[in-house]
Structures are given as C-alpha cells and as structure tokens.
Amino acid sequence: MDTPDRAAAQPPPASRAEDSPVFSFINNLSPIEPLKSAYNASSIQGYQSINITSVSSIFTSPHDNAHKETRLAKSSLGEISESEVCAGGSKTNKPAKSSNAVRLFACASTVTRETHTVTCSDVADPPTGPCDLAQPAQFDNGSPDHNTTPCHGVRSDLKQEKCRKLDVVQTVKNTVEKRKCLFSTEIQLLDGGQPVNDSDDVLGCEWSDLISTTSGELLAFDSTMDDHHRGMHLAAKNAESCGYLLSKLTGGGEISDRAHPSASGQVYYQEIVMGEDQAENPQIFQDGQQTISTEEIQDNIYEANGCIPLDYKVESQQRGIRRRCLVFEAAGFSNTVVQKETVESLSVSTCKGKSHVQTQPRGLRGIGLHLNALALTPKGKMASQDPMASGLHPSSGSEKDVHGKFLSAGENFPDSGGELLEFPMDDCSAGGFPVNDHVSSQSVSPQKKRRKTDNNGDDGEACKRCSCKKSKCLKLYCECFAAGVYCSEPCSCQGCLNKPIHEEIVLSTRKQIEFRNPLAFAPKVIRMSDAGPETGEDPNSTPASARHKRGCNCKKSSCLKKYCECYQGGVGCSSNCRCESCKNTFGRRDADTELTEEMKQEGEQAENCGKEKENDQQKANLQNEDHPLLELVPITPPFDLSSSLLKLPNFSSAKPPRPSKARSGNSRSSASKVTATLQSCKSSKVAGSAIDEEMPDILKEADSPNNCVKTTSPNGKRVSPPHNALSISPSRKGGRKLILKSIPSFPSLMGESNSGSTMNDTENAFSTSPLVLGPS
DNA sequence: GAGTTTGAAACT
DNA sequence: CAGTTTCAAACTC
Numbered sequence: 067m068d069t070p071d072r073a074a075a076q077p078p079p080a081s082r083a084e085d086s087p088v089f090s091f092i093n094n095l096s097p098i099e100p101l102k103s104a105y106n107a108s109s110i111q112g113y114q115s116i117n118i119t120s121v122s123s124i125f126t127s128p129h130d131n132a133h134k135e136t137r138l139a140k141s142s143l144g145e146i147s148e149s150e151v152c153a154g155g156s157k158t159n160k161p162a163k164s165s166n167a168v169r170l171f172a173c174a175s176t177v178t179r180e181t182h183t184v185t186c187s188d189v190a191d192p193p194t195g196p197c198d199l200a201q202p203a204q205f206d207n208g209s210p211d212h213n214t215t216p217c218h219g220v221r222s223d224l225k226q227e228k229c230r231k232l233d234v235v236q237t238v239k240n241t242v243e244k245r246k247c248l249f250s251t252e253i254q255l256l257d258g259g260q261p262v263n264d265s266d267d268v269l270g271c272e273w274s275d276l277i278s279t280t281s282g283e284l285l286a287f288d289s290t291m292d293d294h295h296r297g298m299h300l301a302a303k304n305a306e307s308c309g310y311l312l313s314k315l316t317g318g319g320e321i322s323d324r325a326h327p328s329a330s331g332q333v334y335y336q337e338i339v340m341g342e343d344q345a346e347n348p349q350i351f352q353d354g355q356q357t358i359s360t361e362e363i364q365d366n367i368y369e370a371n372g373c374i375p376l377d378y379k380v381e382s383q384q385r386g387i388r389r390r391c392l393v394f395e396a397a398g399f400s401n402t403v404v405q406k407e408t409v410e411s412l413s414v415s416t417c418k419g420k421s422h423v424q425t426q427p428r429g430l431r432g433i434g435l436h437l438n439a440l441a442l443t444p445k446g447k448m449a450s451q452d453p454m455a456s457g458l459h460p461s462s463g464s465e466k467d468v469h470g471k472f473l474s475a476g477e478n479f480p481d482s483g484g485e486l487l488e489f490p491m492d493d494c495s496a497g498g499f500p501v502n503d504h505v506s507s508q509s510v511s512p513q514k515k516r517r518k519t520d521n522n523g524d525d526g527e528a529c530k531r532c533s534c535k536k537s538k539c540l541k542l543y544c545e546c547f548a549a550g551v552y553c554s555e556p557c558s559c560q561g562c563l564n565k566p567i568h569e570e571i572v573l574s575t576r577k578q579i580e581f582r583n584p585l586a587f588a589p590k591v592i593r594m595s596d597a598g599p600e601t602g603e604d605p606n607s608t609p610a611s612a613r614h615k616r617g618c619n620c621k622k623s624s625c626l627k628k629y630c631e632c633y634q635g636g637v638g639c640s641s642n643c644r645c646e647s648c649k650n651t652f653g654r655r656d657a658d659t660e661l662t663e664e665m666k667q668e669g670e671q672a673e674n675c676g677k678e679k680e681n682d683q684q685k686a687n688l689q690n691e692d693h694p695l696l697e698l699v700p701i702t703p704p705f706d707l708s709s710s711l712l713k714l715p716n717f718s719s720a721k722p723p724r725p726s727k728a729r730s731g732n733s734r735s736s737a738s739k740v741t742a743t744l745q746s747c748k749s750s751k752v753a754g755s756a757i758d759e760e761m762p763d764i765l766k767e768a769d770s771p772n773n774c775v776k777t778t779s780p781n782g783k784r785v786s787p788p789h790n791a792l793s794i795s796p797s798r799k800g801g802r803k804l805i806l807k808s809i810p811s812f813p814s815l816m817g818e819s820n821s822g823s824t825m826n827d828t829e830n831a832f833s834t835s836p837l838v839l840g841p842s
Numbered sequence: 843g844a845g846t847t848t849g850a851a852a853c854t
Numbered sequence: 855c856a857g858t859t860t861c862a863a864a865c866t867c
Contacts, residue, residue: 536861542851543861582852619849628864629848 531557539564540575542586617642625650
C-alpha cells in the first residue's frame with residue numbers, strides 16, 4: 067500500500083517535529099501527508115536548488131525523488147502540520163475552505179485531465195500548492211505525461227484506494243507515473259478529505275497551511291526559476307490572471323476550459339455565470355455563486371466532454387477551489403504571497419502542462435483572439451490568436467501530450483493559438499493585453515479593472531474597447547465580439563448586446579457568423595511558434611513568421627498602417643493578400659508570391675525526379691527538415707504551399723467543407739496547383755514554412771490541396787506513419803504528419819455548426835500545433 | 843475631440 | 855461570386 071508506506075515514512079518526521087495528538091492524527095491520514103510531503107519536498111528542493119532543473123531532476127529520478135520527497139515532505143509536513151495544524155484546529159473556517167480548495171483543485175485537475183483538456187488540468191493544478199511543484203517538474207521534463215497523470219489522478223480521486231495502489235506502482239515504474247502518483251495521492255488526500263469529514267477539517271487546516279507555506283516556497287522557487295521559466299510564469303500569469311483566470315475563477319473558468327466545447331461559448335458562458343457583479347465581489351458571492359456557477363459549469367463540462375466522472379463532492383470542491391482562485395486573484399498578485407503563489411502556480415502549471423496557451427485560449431478561446439493579437443501586434447509583437455472557436459473544441463489529448471506543453475495547449479485549440487497566446491501573454495506581461503484584460507474584466511469586474519488599469523498604464527491600447535454604435539456589438543466590427551469577449555465598462559458602445567445578460571443572443575449571433583464564415587473568429591494572424599519569440603522568427607522569414615490568414619485587401623495604406631490586418635497583426639503579407647502596392651514591413655506579399663513560384667518550380671522538378679523517392683525523402687525531410695525549411699523560407703512561403711501540404715493530409719482523410727468565404731482564392735488556386743505538383747518534396751520544404759505561417763489559409767483552402775495531396779502523394783506513406791509518430795515531429799513538418807492523423811479525429815471535435823469549417827479550423831489548429839512543436 | 847480615411851464585414 | 859453598402863477602427867487635424 068502506498069499510503070501505508072508513506073504513512074510509515076511520514077510519521078517519523080512528524081513524530082520528530084511534534085508529539086501533538088493532532089499531528090499524530092494527521093500522520094495517520096497518510097495520504098494527505100504524503101502528498102504534502104511530496105509537494106513540499108519538491109517545492110523545497112526547488113527552493114533550495116533554485117533551479118527548475120533541480121526540480122525536474124527530482125521528478126526524473128523517481129527513486130531519489132521519492133526518497134527525497136518523502137523525507138522533505140515529511141519534514142515539511144511535519145512542520146506544517148505541527149504549527150499549522152494546531153492553528154487549523156482553532157481556525158476551522160479557513161482550514162475547511164483551504165482544504166476544500168485543495169481538494170477541488172485536485173479534482174479539477176483530474177477532471178480536466180480526463181476530459182483531455184490540458185489547460186483545465188493545468189489550471190486546476192496550479193492552485194494546489196503541491197500541484198505547482200509537481201507540475202513545474204513535469205514542465206521541466208517537458209513530459210507530456212501530465213495529461214496521463216492527471217487522468218490517473220482523477221480516477222484516483224474517484225477511487226482513492228485504487229489510486230493509491232496505482233500511484234505507488236506507477237511511481238516505481240516511471241517518474242512520470244511517479245508524478246502521477248503524487249498527483250493522485252494529493253488528489254486522494256484531497257478527495258478523501260472531503261469524504262471524510264473528520265479528516266477534512268484537519269486536512270483543510272493543513273491544506274491552508276500548506277498552501278500558504280507552499281505559496282511561500284513556490285514564490286521563492288519562482289524567484290529562483292530561470293528567466294525562461296519566469297517568462298512563462300509571467301505570461302501565464304498575465305494571461306490567466308488578467309483575463310481568463312479571473313473570469314474563470316470568478317465564474318468557474320476551470321470548468322469552461324475543460325469543456326472547451328466552444329471557446330466562445332465557454333467564455334461567454336463563464337462570464338454569464340459569473341456575472342459582472344459577482345466578479346466584482348468574488349469573495350462575497352463565493353458561496354452562493356460558486357455553487358451556481360460550479361453547477362452550471364459542471365453541466366457544461368459534462369455536456370461538452372461527457373466523460374467527466376466528477377462527483378458532486380468534487381464539484382463542490384472545485385467550487386471551493388475556484389473560489390479560492392478567485393479570491394487570490396481578486397486579492398491581487400502583488401498583494402499576498404499566497405495569491406502570488408496561486409497565480410504563479412497556475413501560470414506555471416499551465417505553462418508546464420499545457421501551457422499558457424491554454425490559459426489564454428481559455429479566455430480567448432471562444433472567439434478568436436483577433437483583438438488580442440491585433441492589439442498586441444501594434445505594440446510590436448505578433449499577436450497570436452486562438453484558432454477558431456470551433457477549433458477550440460476538445461481534441462484528443464494524445465497528440466498534445468506528445469508535443470508537450472505547446473501541443474497540449476494547442477491541442478484543444480490550435481497549437482498556433484497556443485503559440486500565439488504565448489506572444490500575447492508576453493505582451494500582456496509587458497503591460498497590455500487587451501484581450502485578456504477584457505476577458506477578465508468582463509468576468510471579473512473589479513480585479514480586471516485594476517489590472518486593466520495597470521495594463522493600460524503599460525499599454526494604452528489595452529484599455530481600448532469597442533465603440534460600436536449600430537452593430538450592437540454583435541458583429542465582427544466589434545472588437546470585443548470578434549475577440550470573443552463581452553463588452554465591459556471600457557467600451558463606449560451603444561445598444562450593446564454583447565453582454566452576459568444577452569448570452570443567448572451573443573452565442574446565436576456568433577454561430578451565425580461562424581456559419582457564414584467558419585474562420586470569422588479564427589485568429590486573423592497565425593504566428594509561427596518557432597519563429598517564436600525566441601529568435602523572433604529570424605530565420606524563417608519575415609519578422610513575423612506568421613501570416614495573415616485571409617490576407618488583407620489594402621489599397622491605400624500600402625499595408626503600412628493598422629488598417630492592414632497583416633500589419634496590425636505584425637505579420638507579413640502573403641499570397642492570400644490582395645493588397646496593392648504592398649509595403650508591409652513584416653513581409654511583402656510579393657516576396658511570398660515569389661517564394662510560391664519558386665516552390666512551384668521546385669515542386670515540378672521534384673515531380674520529374676520521381677514521386678516515390680520524393681515521398682520517402684519527404685517523410686524524412688518532413689521530420690528533420692521542417693525547421694530548415696521554415697528557416698530557409700524568407701517570408702513564410704505563401705500559404706498556398708503550406709496549405710497544400712497541410713491540406714493533403716487533412717483532406718485526404720476527409721474533405722473539409724470550405725467556408726464560404728474562407729478566401730477569395732486567388733492565391734489559393736495557384737497555391738493548390740503548386741502544392742499538387744510539388745507535393746511531397748518541395749512541399750516539405752516550402753510547405754513546412756508555409757504551413758506554419760498560414761495554417762488558417764490552408765484550412766480554408768484545404769479543398770484543393772487535399773485533392774492534390776491525394777493525387778500527388780500516392781502513397782499514404784508520408785501521411786500515416788509519420789503522423790502516427792506524430793507528435794514526434796512537432797516541428798512544422800511534424801505538424802503535417804500530425805495533421806494527417808489528427809485530421810480524421812478533428813472533424814468530430816469541431817462540432818460547431820460549421821462542420822466543414824470546423825474541420826478546417828481543426829486542421830489549422832493542428833497545423834499550428836506542429837509549428838509550436840517545432841519551436842520547442 | 844471631431845472629422846476623415848480606410849478597409850473589413852455585411853449585404854445584395 | 856462580384857459589387858455595393860455599412861461599419862467601426864485608425865488616423866489626422
């Protein structure tokens with residue numbers, strides 16, 4: 067039995083520290099203690115080492131870790147239990163809450179995991195002090211296992227005993243499993259705590275204490291963390307805290323994230339549930355509202371995922387957790403250490419597990435992040451946007467897991483979205499994220515306001531909101547609506563119907579628009595993950611590896627002003643653009659066209675050489691060359707190529723219906739042709755780059771490409787096998803493969819009104835995901 | 843702050 | 855599908 071072992075191990079520390087009966091009792095509760103110990107240990111280690119690596123190392127080496135964790139945890143637990151437990155006894159109220167919160171987190175994490183929504187799990191995890199630690203380690207390792215682990219944890223929650231056993235066994239087997247065990251144990255403890263009234267109080271106290279302690283540790287840990295990690299945290303914080311988290315926390319965002327049924331829907335739903343008022347006074351409303359929100363959320367989750375086995379208990383716990391989160395956020399990041407911890411942990415967890423992407427997407431998810439992206443872009447960075455709202459729908463987690471963080475994030479939504487999100491997050495951290503803020507603000511009025519102001523201070527634009535007069539904020543003209551967020555105070559709109567009160571109208575309108583144009587809410591600009599932030603897209607191409615999906619139609623602005631969506635999005639114009647006298651500093655359309663032409667030529671040549679050989683090589687190339695290709699491509703090649711490539715796989719599996727508008731198709735037709743010719747060989751090179759950048763376009767244009775693909779790639783070689791490996795080549799090309807596989811599954815995911823469009827969206831998401839992977 | 847310009851979105 | 859209108863953001867003064 068794990069519990070026994072742990073319990074036995076724990077007792078010593080506890081005994082050492084204290085003789086108090088309470089402590090002994092706690093010790094008897096083995097499950098809880100172990101978890102704490104584990105987390106604490108991890109946290110401690112992290113704190114000591116200060117390096118994330120250290121943490122990861124812990125996770126990596128199960129044996130060592132286990133011992134260390136147990137020891138450290140025990141010691142820490144003992145301390146906590148001693149000092150805090152005693153206090154907890156006196157403070158029944160807080161302790162209970164804390165315990166609930168912890169439980170909820172665990173449950174939430176588990177639930178999300180099960181649902182396959184990485185973000186949810188991540189989000190949930192962060193809140194829990196222990197989770198944070200574990201996650202960081204995971205993150206460090208970059209193990210995709212998180213997903214699996216969480217699932218186990220969830221199950222464990224349901225079945226504590228089983229979970230324990232499983233956890234123990236797993237821990238022995240794999241570090242990942244070990245993590246899982248930790249997770250599960252925590253969950254078990256948490257869950258168990260709830261079920262067990264007696265333990266609950268104690269646990270609650272402990273948890274609260276743990277949280278506080280862990281928070282402190284975490285904070286320290288964060289400080290120690292590398293810049294990169296910090297950046298991640300910041301991004302996550304910004305994203306979540308600013309927008310999504312706040313909204314969710316107040317409204318039970320976790321659930322919404324999980325469900326991911328329709329990003330937009332979720333976002334709106336959350337807000338609706340939450341209510342602005344509630345958001346303002348999260349704490350006050352917590353009890354009553356939480357129950358409501360949680361229930362609704364649960365309903366949503368069930369509906370969306372249908373697989374979530376959450377128990378009411380769990381739900382109640384989650385509620386508490388959410389609440390807790392809200393409280394923390396409400397309190398403000400800076401205010402209390404605990405808050406910081408929670409926030410950081412959330413951000414970290416999100417980053418680790420699935421990443422910020424999820425977090426942001428959550429907020430943005432529903433609707434494209436257009437606004438965010440756009441708003442961000444002006445500042446200098448590209449804004450990524452979530453994939454289509456429809457695209458957001460839950461997708462299989464396997465792929466995500468494989469790819470890791472990004473994938474996970476992207477999974478639900480397009481990877482690109484995840485990446486994009488990252489950027490935005492950065493931006494947010496920088497100071498202004500319009501979208502997140504908006505979202506948060508909407509959901510959480512008070513906090514968001516403050517943050518907005520803060521952000522605004524940083525970024526003037528962040529504050530901006532729509533000023534619609536005739537559209538009632540129910541058209542894409544409205545930035546808020548387009549971004550999938552409700553209008554809030556900052557808006558100067560008239561007759562606004564884009565409010566939680568009019569949720570139904572908003573959703574119905576959104577569906578209509580999506581039906582008309584499946585990509586309407588998709589991110590206008592797709593950004594390469596690789597190009598990413600790091601190098602800044604250096605190699606590949608234009609400053610912005612991303613490309614405008616639809617392409618602009620600028621005539622007088624020369625694509626040098628915000629009128630140009632491409633420019634606004636910080637991306638170069640592509641073949642999709644129909645702009646005149648393009649002078650886009652991020653990349654001219656001409657360049658793309660040239661590239662495309664070159665691609666075509668290359669493709670033709672390749673065809674001459676031999677399709678079969680090419681195919682084989684392509685496979686290899688795709689896996690290995692993706693990066694090179696991308697890099698080589700100066701601007702991102704026209705999506706045509708990319709689209710063709712992407713399309714091939716996708717379409718092969720299923721033809722996506724094209725959005726009516728998706729694109730005018732000028733470039734497409736050419737692109738499709740080109741791709742068809744080039745298909746494998748050339749496509750691999752160019753396509754990779756193109757795909758990354760222009761995934762969206764591809765999706766739109768997928769039709770032609772598909773055909774091409776089928777025709778061109780006689781063998782399904784490239785498609786299936788590599789894809790299977792999949793995740794494997796996360797890089798761009800890998801993305802292709804993935805796309806192929808994913809393609810079949812995705813369609814179902816989309817689910818929204820636009821099956822066809824959804825298909826495209828999903829594809830986009832996939833395409834994006836590969837990109838994301840590539841960079842990693 | 844008001845007015846103009848611009849191009850996307852929506853409509854026919 | 856193309857052309858026109860509507861709309862709100864972006865921009866200018």
